Amino acid sequence: MSVVRIQSEANSATLATGMDRVIARRKLPRWALVAAGAVILLLLALAWWLAPHGNRQTVPADRLTISEVRNGTFDDFLPLRSLVTPLLTVYLDAVEGGRVEKKVVEDGAFVEKGQLLAVMSNADLQLATLRSETDVAQQLNNLRVTELSLSQTLSENERAVTQAENELAKAKRLYDLQQPLAQRGFVAAKVFGDTKDDLVFQQKKLREVRAAQSTQGRLQSSQLTQLRATARSLQAALGIARGNLDQLNLRAPVSGQLSSFAIEVGESMSRGERIGQIDSPGRNKLRAQVDEFYLGRVQPGQVATVDYAGKTYRLKVAKIFPQVKNGIFEADLWFVGPEPQGIQRGQTLQAKLTFGDPAPARLLPNGAFYNDTGGQWVFVVAPGGGSAVKRQVRLGRRNTDFIEVLDGLEPGEKVVTSPYTGFADKDRLDISQ
Incomplete structure (x- = not known):
């Protein structure tokens, strides 16, 4: 047991002196760490720059049309493609x-x-006209019979008045004759009394006959007027029927x-x-097609001109058709004075409609970009030409060549005036040469 312990202590000493030695670590210099960080940041920035972004797009330069804003004179006119048509x-x-x-x-x-x-x-219309003529003739005949009867009644009433007047005159003469005799006693009182009563009766009878005649005369006159109006209506209806047949x-x-x-x-x-x-002979007008953008600016009476065979002819806007179809509405232009000689109906002429006098303005060349933005914003090219940024602008009148700049652009700045198809939703364009 004592031998083993001595060996273990010896091994521990050996390990302590050989295997448990501390090794010192080597560190990079500070300048190397800074250089490595800079390289990493540069690589990240380059990757961010080259990576596509949602609000920017790279566009080849040959795909774009770039125009410069400049000062000039704006001619406020509109060219119109017009078709020669009959005036009436x-x-x-x-x-x-x-x-x-x-x-x-x-x-x-x-x-x-x-x-x-x-x-x-x-055949049906001819038979119907004949039936109408027969019906109208029968009704007119009935009206004439009624009218004749009324005329006879009027005549009888007049004769009754005449007779009553005659009888009254007789009674009056007899009364005038007997009155002085009765006062002297030569005529009996009863006889004179009968004569007096007869005179009073004849006076009353005449008043009644005249009153009856007046009342019947008014009614008969009104009835005759209605009958004659009905006869005229029937004659007019017959004329219409005959006119339809003549059609x-x-x-x-x-x-x-x-x-x-x-x-x-x-x-x-x-x-x-x-x-x-049927077209009016020798007189023509121009039917012009106008972009709906100008619907509010084209007014009746505005002056237009057309050049034909080396001469300029004046026209005026006579009528506007506000119905818009496929972005186009139409207007009629009438010639003021003589018409061009030799123009043919159906021929196309290029007219020029004037809105106002020429005036100084900042001008941007007209381009298809206007259809994409409505004149609310444009892509303005940076001075170096490597990029273009969206900018809000205010544009005014335009003609075939230029657009009037009201605000947002200065002379000398360049604008992308070609169509914005494919990048109209972007805020920045990177222009690759």
Whole structure:
């Protein structure tokens, strides 16, 4: 036991002197740690710069159109693509339906007012007109019988008054004759009394006959007036029926050039069906198509011009059609003075509508960007040309070449004026060369 303990102590001493030796650690210099941190930060910043961000986008320079803001004179006008159309167009509709029996003129012919164009037939309408004529004739005959009866009654009343007046005159003469004789006793009192009573009776009778005649005269006069008005209405109805029958003969309502008249013999036409139109001869207007942006600025009476064959012709805005279709509304321009010689209907002319006089302004070249932003903001290019930043602006009038800058841009600044398709929601553009 004592030997083992001595060996363990010896081993412990050996381990203490050989295996449990402390090893000193080596440390990096401070400058190396600082350099390593700087390199790491630089790498992180470079990775952040190169990584895509939600509010910025890299765009090739050849995809963009960059324009410069400058001072100049703004011409407030609008070019209009216009179509030559007739000044006046009257449409032809079938007032009554029927079958085309005869075509008198051909499409494209010049016609005079009232000229016969075609003849149609309608058996039902013809029979209905005949029935109407018969009914009206019978009613008119009844009215005439009634009117004759009233006239006879008026005549009888007048004869009754005349007779009463005559009898009164006789009674008055007899009374005047007997009165002085009765006072002297030559006529009996009873006889004179009867004569006096007869005079009073005849006076009363005349008053009653006249009163009856007056009352009946008023009633009969009113009834005659109504009968005559009814007769006129029946005559008018008969005239309308005959007029509808005459509508089967298609006539030109005005003079002019007949167009779109494509009916054929044997063809059946419905009531109200469009059968053609007549255009005013030798007089034209321009039907212009205008962007809906200018709906509030185009007003009747504004002046426009059109250049044709080396001459300038004046027009005015005559009518505006405010219905917007596919971003376009229409307006009619009438010539003021002579029209261009040789223009053809359906021909396209380029007109120029003037809104105001030229005035000094800051100008930005017009571009497709306006359709994407509505003129509320633009991408302004940085001085170096490597980036562009979104900026709120206020733009005013515009024409085909320039847009008036009211606020937000200064002369010399550059703006991206090409379409903003694909990056309109970004705040910054990185322009790669």
